[in-house]
Amino acid sequence: MIMGGVNMKLMKGIEEAENQMQKEKTTQKTEKKENVGNELQNTQKAVRKPQTAKGQQKVKNTAMRKKAGNEPDKIQKKQVFSFRALIKDISMWRAYAVASGKTMEDICNAAMYEYLKKHKLAGVEQAIFEAIKARDANDR
Numbered sequence: 001m002i003m004g005g006v007n008m009k010l011m012k013g014i015e016e017a018e019n020q021m022q023k024e025k026t027t028q029k030t031e032k033k034e035n036v037g038n039e040l041q042n043t044q045k046a047v048r049k050p051q052t053a054k055g056q057q058k059v060k061n062t063a064m065r066k067k068a069g070n071e072p073d074k075i076q077k078k079q080v081f082s083f084r085a086l087i088k089d090i091s092m093w094r095a096y097a098v099a100s101g102k103t104m105e106d107i108c109n110a111a112m113y114e115y116l117k118k119h120k121l122a123g124v125e126q127a128i129f130e131a132i133k134a135r136d137a138n139d140r
Contacts, residue, residue, distance in 0.1 A: 010128060
């Protein structure tokens, strides 16, 4: 009975985190649209658009479409994930990354994989972990 409550709390926590991430994405998109709109208005006021031949524009667009259509998406999609930590810790990690010639992303990825290897899940926790991985793999 206790494990059922833990599972429900875990799933509820995951759902809340996903909802928060979705809200942040929506907010960022809205802010970007507003910024782009403001920049566009400022640019239009300050600079006149150069006149181009319509035929020349069509050639460029067609070439760009053909190039985009022929090349499959070779780059894996990345999602930005952040977490809260003490500023002094983040500064230390960043200094280590710079000193070692790596990026924060490389170091964080390696650290998470190392943590997962050293802290194995068992039983119900492992089943939940596998279910979430399968669900996320199906969403892609």
